[in-house]
Amino acid sequence: MTTPDHEDVRVAVRKLCEKFPGEYWRALDRDRAYPQEFVAALTESGFLAALIPEDFGGAGLKLSAAAAILEEIHRAGGNGGACHAQMYMMGTLLRHGSDAQKQRYLPQIAAGSVRLQAFGVTEPTSGTDTTSIRTFAARDGDSYVVNGQKVWTSRAEHSDLMLLLARTTPPEQVAKRGDGLSVFILDMRTAVGLTIRPIRTMMNHATTEVFFDNTRIPSENLIGEEGRGLRYILSGMNAERILIAAECVGDAKWLIDKATTYARDRVVFGRPIGQNQGIQFPIARAYANVRAAELMVREACRLFEAGENCGAEANMAKMLAADASNEAANVCLQTHGGFGFAEDFDVERKFRETRLYQVAPISTNLILAYLAEHVLGLPRSY
Amino acid sequence: MKILVPVKRVVDYNVKVRVKSDGTGVETNGVKMSMNPFDEIAVEEAVRLKEKGIATEIVAVSLGIPACAETIRTALAMGADRGILVETDVELQPLAVAKLLAAIAAKEQPGLMILGKQAIDDDMSATGQMLAAFLGWPQGTFASQLTFADGGITVKREVDGGMETVALSLPAVITTDLRLNEPRYASLPNIMKARKKPIETLKPADLGVDPTPRLKVLKVVEPAKRKAGVKVADVAELVMKLRTEAKVI
Numbered sequence A: 001m002t003t004p005d006h007e008d009v010r011v012a013v014r015k016l017c018e019k020f021p022g023e024y025w026r027a028l029d030r031d032r033a034y035p036q037e038f039v040a041a042l043t044e045s046g047f048l049a050a051l052i053p054e055d056f057g058g059a060g061l062k063l064s065a066a067a068a069i070l071e072e073i074h075r076a077g078g079n080g081g082a083c084h085a086q087m088y089m090m091g092t093l094l095r096h097g098s099d100a101q102k103q104r105y106l107p108q109i110a111a112g113s114v115r116l117q118a119f120g121v122t123e124p125t126s127g128t129d130t131t132s133i134r135t136f137a138a139r140d141g142d143s144y145v146v147n148g149q150k151v152w153t154s155r156a157e158h159s160d161l162m163l164l165l166a167r168t169t170p171p172e173q174v175a176k177r178g179d180g181l182s183v184f185i186l187d188m189r190t191a192v193g194l195t196i197r198p199i200r201t202m203m204n205h206a207t208t209e210v211f212f213d214n215t216r217i218p219s220e221n222l223i224g225e226e227g228r229g230l231r232y233i234l235s236g237m238n239a240e241r242i243l244i245a246a247e248c249v250g251d252a253k254w255l256i257d258k259a260t261t262y263a264r265d266r267v268v269f270g271r272p273i274g275q276n277q278g279i280q281f282p283i284a285r286a287y288a289n290v291r292a293a294e295l296m297v298r299e300a301c302r303l304f305e306a307g308e309n310c311g312a313e314a315n316m317a318k319m320l321a322a323d324a325s326n327e328a329a330n331v332c333l334q335t336h337g338g339f340g341f342a343e344d345f346d347v348e349r350k351f352r353e354t355r356l357y358q359v360a361p362i363s364t365n366l367i368l369a370y371l372a373e374h375v376l377g378l379p380r381s382y
Numbered sequence B: 001m002k003i004l005v006p007v008k009r010v011v012d013y014n015v016k017v018r019v020k021s022d023g024t025g026v027e028t029n030g031v032k033m034s035m036n037p038f039d040e041i042a043v044e045e046a047v048r049l050k051e052k053g054i055a056t057e058i059v060a061v062s063l064g065i066p067a068c069a070e071t072i073r074t075a076l077a078m079g080a081d082r083g084i085l086v087e088t089d090v091e092l093q094p095l096a097v098a099k100l101l102a103a104i105a106a107k108e109q110p111g112l113m114i115l116g117k118q119a120i121d122d123d124m125s126a127t128g129q130m131l132a133a134f135l136g137w138p139q140g141t142f143a144s145q146l147t148f149a150d151g152g153i154t155v156k157r158e159v160d161g162g163m164e165t166v167a168l169s170l171p172a173v174i175t176t177d178l179r180l181n182e183p184r185y186a187s188l189p190n191i192m193k194a195r196k197k198p199i200e201t202l203k204p205a206d207l208g209v210d211p212t213p214r215l216k217v218l219k220v221v222e223p224a225k226r227k228a229g230v231k232v233a234d235v236a237e238l239v240m241k242l243r244t245e246a247k248v249i
Helices: A007-018 A022-031 A036-044 A063-075 A084-088 A090-096 A099-111 A229-265 A277-305 A311-341 A347-358 A364-375 B037-051 B068-078 B094-108 B127-135 B188-195 B235-244
Strands: A116-120 A136-140 A143-154 A161-167 A181-187 A194-199 A207-218 B002-006 B009-011 B033-035 B057-064 B082-087 B112-116 B139-149 B152-159 B162-169 B172-176 B199-202
Touching: A007 A063, A007 B068, A007 B188, A022 A347, A063 A084, A063 A229, A063 A277, A084 A090, A084 A116, A084 A229, A090 A099, A090 A181, A090 A229, A116 A143, A136 A161, A143 A161, A143 A181, A143 A194, A161 A229, A181 A207, A181 A229, A229 A277, A229 A311, A229 A347, A277 A311, A311 A347, A311 A364, B002 B037, B002 B094, B009 B068, B033 B037, B033 B068, B037 B057, B037 B068, B037 B112, B037 B139, B037 B172, B057 B068, B057 B094, B068 B082, B068 B188, B068 B199, B082 B094, B094 B127, B112 B127, B127 B139, B127 B172, B139 B162, B152 B172
Parallel strands: A116 A161, B002 B057, B002 B112, B057 B082, B082 B199, B112 B172, B139 B172
Antiparallel strands: A136 A143, A143 A207, A161 A181, A194 A207, B009 B033, B139 B152, B152 B162
16 A cells, blocks of 8 residues: 555654653753653654665655654654754765665664764855865775864764765865765764764754864775765755755644634634734745645655656755745744743744754755756856 | 454544534544544554454454545554454444444454444444444443453443442453553554555445434534633632632532
8 A cells, every 4th residue: 555645654653742742842942952752762663764775674665754754743843853864864875885884884773773863064164165174084094084173063962973074185186176075984982082062052953063183984984985975965965955844844834733723712802813814814824835835845755756856846845845934933923922932832942943944954045046056057156 | 362443533632623614513624633542542452462462363443434544554553453444424423333343243253342432522432332232242341451361351440439340251342441551653664564454445235234323413512611710819708709609609
């Protein structure tokens, strides 16, 4: 039997999320704490192994199933940001790793005994200009010695392995800027010279800065060929964008539900506030926008699953869905009036959480620049 | 032993139910639907009995529109082995459901039927009792604990004012109370397995049952809105108001 919308998977995720209500997320938010119990439940139930092939102990499902899982988590008022990378980060290993690397890591990642959910790419001096990163991995015998610094490395404290992008050839010695970068699997459990510092942010998102001081990585942990790392990383970006777009769709639906329920129940001046067009129209517009974004997420999933180029659609899905969730958050907060600012309503928390996706994993401006240059054929602007 | 577990598709318990504007029922269009929570407890109990080696096969049954297959699928993902969907557009009332289930029981010959004590949509709490009567089987309703011994079953039941323990011979009908167990949620591997489990589709006519409703719903209305309360300064004022205004003491 095929279920195109993965309704059976959605039902089970909803059920799981019922055990983690608003109070749970609120308490974590207050303490900036990691949702250990929630991540453990998702892991034990096999949801984080959805995309890992059955041969390696996963469910072997398509991207749309992972999108459905993450959408439902957010739809239930939760947040998949603590563990969504465990679902897709292994994609780089799966597509470009050696058989030995896959055999060694994928079954453990599928079982959840090893977590691969930290991605060391961004640096303080490079931002989205990835080719200008400075962290350098110098070959020394049968290992590489890494020196440098990463920032906004999410979940580094809650991951066993890190996927690390570093320069292996200085930029002046390569023909193209994108060459000379390599990807490694860094085992943070045994790494020496590694310092991780958490960064407190406006929402509860376990992000960090990471310092490498002569950190050695065995050369067998190099993924694919030396110098071709950027390509390997880029091939995983579309999946990431589509899945985060699905989370935004979930956020937006939760926020619209919340706004609608409040507008229907809250009586002021002798009638429900939702009877006023000034209240109901913004909610209706936010709803229309999220449905449109949802269609783009589906289209991006369809292309991705068909093995076609989905760069434009994945980017557009992420932008439209993040815009829709941001709009829904704003409308929901406005609908609630003063109560929206009270922590007990969870609205202000979602408002802060979903704001992130205007910026991460790629900022809206860079998406527009991509569309202008690569889809519309306009001159490169940056 | 084979266990039959009926599962009903109802408006999710988290949804604030709205009455249709024409008063014919409650709004189900675009509303989140789920398995009746008491039926989930029934499925969970059956799965636990299978894990203990007491049950050998679990059959999940649902009656109604084609979408009820989703509810069966949820039961299959929790651990039921196969499903039976009796498809009909007719609005089903407890009497018709009991007759249909009795007909399925005659066909399947289960050793035990575990039902939810009531469905959270109409709160009738009638089907299990009617079913036991049709089958001529003993019934242990509102069960909060089941113990199997000597080919029979001991049921601890929640009754007004306390607990009652009854001993039943098998086959029997059990209806579940809230405290019988805490249902599991399905794991992804089990959802994948459930996609391959069979669901047989029947019509009421195949079972020789006429499901036409015997009861007519005249009108559905929302409960009266709760009035705002009043604050009292002290116990003396409270007692005074209870006596003079509420007239309850």
